[in-house]
Amino acid sequence: MRVDARKNYDCLLAVASEVFADQGADASLRDIARKAGVGLGTLYRHFPTREALLETVLRASFEALAERAKVLERSDSADEALLAWMQETTEFTYSQRGIIALMMDAIEDTDSELHASCVMLRAAGTALLTRAQAEGKARDDLNGAELFDLIAALAWLREQPSHASRADRLFDIVAGAVLKDRGDV
Structure with missing residues (x-):
């Protein structure tokens, strides 16, 4: 160039x-x-395209979240690793105003500029979920695509002024539904 x-x-x-x-x-x-x-x-x-620009702007952050998942996979507590990654990914997605709908569309659209990055992110979460499931710490009937959807939903709630005040409590409720033996929220 x-x-x-x-x-x-x-x-x-x-x-x-x-x-x-x-x-x-x-x-x-x-x-x-x-x-x-x-x-x-x-x-x-x-x-x-707008997506090409967004993908380039967001790529490093997506890669950092995927790398963070790899680090967390080596931690002692599979459930705490999954919870930490869910929280960090929810916060990141929320902080990037307006990308939630684009990410949800891109994950299903192989022609999307954001597709590969979103698939990478979903795979990172799936690995953490699978580890927690293998150790009996996460519900067995949840898959990586559903985890990705839950994170997007939680981030979307934070974007809504009328729901933002409940976002932390709702995160805890969802985390309790994902993880076994998390107790009442």
Whole structure:
């Protein structure tokens, strides 16, 4: 990549990260290009779709969550590892305003730019769930896709102002439903 093209690419990513964090995943691409000091055509040359831009912005975070799951897999407590990862992933998903619906669509759409990253994330959670199930610490009738759905639902609740105040309690209730012997919430 030419030096000037690389500079534009890096600037677009930095600005997009900031704008998406501030305005959510449906932020104006035109505004991102303008704030990066490039034309909309330059943005589209680097990132042909909104999903392509989001995937590049989010990839490092998705990879970090997947790596975190691998670290947690080696911990002593399978149930606490699963719970910690659920909590961290819920917080991350919530913090990236507006990506929940995109992630839920992308996991089912093999043509989506976000598909591979979402599948990687789901696989990471599935590994933790499978370990907890093998040790008898998580319910056997739950699968990784359902765990992914539960995390998305919990993150979505946090986004809703009228439900946000109940989000921690609802997380505890869901965690109690996923994990065995967690006791009453």
